[in-house]
Amino acid sequence: MTLSSAPGKVYLFGEHAVVYGEPAVPCAIERRARVRVEARDDDHVRVRATDLSLDGFTVEYHGSTDERPDVDVDRSLVDAAMGYVDAAVDQARDAADAPDAGFDIVVESDIPLGAGLGSSAAVVVAGIDAATRELGHELPPEEVADRAFRAEYEVQDGQASRADTFCSAMGGAVRVEGDDCRAIDTPALPFVVGFDGGAGDTGELVAGVRRLKEEYDFAADTVESIGDIVRRGEELLTESDPSAQPSEELLTELGRLMDFDHGLLEALGVSSRSLDAMVWAARDAGAYGAKLTGAGGGGCIVALDPTPETRTALRFTPGCEDAFRAELAREGVRAEDADDGGGEEDAAIDGDVIDDGDGDGV
Numbered sequence: 001m002t003l004s005s006a007p008g009k010v011y012l013f014g015e016h017a018v019v020y021g022e023p024a025v026p027c028a029i030e031r032r033a034r035v036r037v038e039a040r041d042d043d044h045v046r047v048r049a050t051d052l053s054l055d056g057f058t059v060e061y062h063g064s065t066d067e068r069p070d071v072d073v074d075r076s077l078v079d080a081a082m083g084y085v086d087a088a089v090d091q092a093r094d095a096a097d098a099p100d101a102g103f104d105i106v107v108e109s110d111i112p113l114g115a116g117l118g119s120s121a122a123v124v125v126a127g128i129d130a131a132t133r134e135l136g137h138e139l140p141p142e143e144v145a146d147r148a149f150r151a152e153y154e155v156q157d158g159q160a161s162r163a164d165t166f167c168s169a170m171g172g173a174v175r176v177e178g179d180d181c182r183a184i185d186t187p188a189l190p191f192v193v194g195f196d197g198g199a200g201d202t203g204e205l206v207a208g209v210r211r212l213k214e215e216y217d218f219a220a221d222t223v224e225s226i227g228d229i230v231r232r233g234e235e236l237l238t239e240s241d242p243s244a245q246p247s248e249e250l251l252t253e254l255g256r257l258m259d260f261d262h263g264l265l266e267a268l269g270v271s272s273r274s275l276d277a278m279v280w281a282a283r284d285a286g287a288y289g290a291k292l293t294g295a296g297g298g299g300c301i302v303a304l305d306p307t308p309e310t311r312t313a314l315r316f317t318p319g320c321e322d323a324f325r326a327e328l329a330r331e332g333v334r335a336e337d338a339d340d341g342g343g344e345e346d347a348a349i350d351g352d353v354i355d356d357g358d359g360d361g362v
């Protein structure tokens, strides 16, 4: 049995524009998805996703997910999650040259779903890492990142950049521009996250920006301006000392760029009333800057504030369900001790399997 974990992320800046080749700087945060994998002696795949909905779900299928089992929970939620897990399984089978490998899989995560913190990338990255290790193959994190990107790209119908998956696999702060992905050294930035309890659909939101960009030159210019913000931000980060506390000037200037970025994302139609309310609450509380993070539509904002003020203000903001400090996760995907809590998970795996009873698992 193998267990891997991978972190979620916030975007310092550059989401959406990164899909069209502009640079972006996501930063991994200490909120992780954990995927536990055990090889089976047949080619079935059984998935238990404990955090997908309040009750989680368990399904079993055979070979591929072309035929769907009948499961009594929100169907689109299950289909989407099966899509990510299935794509990760396919990548692991391909990497290990084991097309018929079967697995029992348990997914657990502290990353809220669809909220801009990269839960999909973390699940896919941890899933590929755990499943390949279970098949006796150790992939370098760069290859896990590349395969996880291919998985997300497929599931999101081509609406994905390499940013989330590279950041989750490598950890720390990264810079992604098209296929050019690299780690960057930054000081530990004082991120505060506000979460409205909601979610946005990444694929749909990206498609919406694409339509605007195709229809209006000024929307295309807006996307380019986001790229300019990132280039400016990168200069500041490169000039700063990564081992020192971030200076007042650095935080002030990064915050200003984050505010600008949020305004442009808002113009591209990917913010929401509750995201805007949290952004303003953070600014009013004295944060250096605040913006939505990830695909938007609902979910999370990220603010820069070393004091407790922003977090406290967010907690009293109508529409904000949770607010927390997000530490930079220096480590990306990593192997965890598979025995850690294994007894409980084994019991879960042996629990309520959903099968249609015709013996082929679908």
Ligand SMILES: Nc1ncnc2c1ncn2[C@@H]1O[C@H](COP(=O)(O)OP(=O)(O)OP(=O)(O)O)[C@@H](O)[C@H]1O
Residues within 6 Å of the ligand: 033, 049, 050, 051, 052, 077, 080, 081, 082, 084, 107, 108, 109, 112, 113, 114, 115, 116, 117, 118, 119, 120, 121, 123, 164, 200, 201, 202, 203, 293, 294, 295, 296
């Ligand atoms: N713990 C989990 N268990 C099973 N599936 C999950 C889990 N976490 C995420 N997923 C899958 O990922 C989907 C969310 O991905 P999506 O890309 O829309 O949002 P995100 O990655 O959280 O945010 P963003 O891409 O904006 O950073 C979920 O609907 C589900 O299909």
Ligand SMILES: C[C@@](O)(CCO)CC(=O)[O-]
Residues within 6 Å of the ligand: 014, 015, 016, 017, 018, 019, 116, 118, 159, 160, 161, 162, 163, 164, 202, 206, 293, 294, 295
């Ligand atoms: C909106 C987007 O830029 C970030 C989602 O976290 C999409 C992507 O880069 O894949």
Ligand SMILES: [Mg+2]
Residues within 6 Å of the ligand: 118, 119, 120, 121, 164, 202
């Ligand atoms: Mg995602």
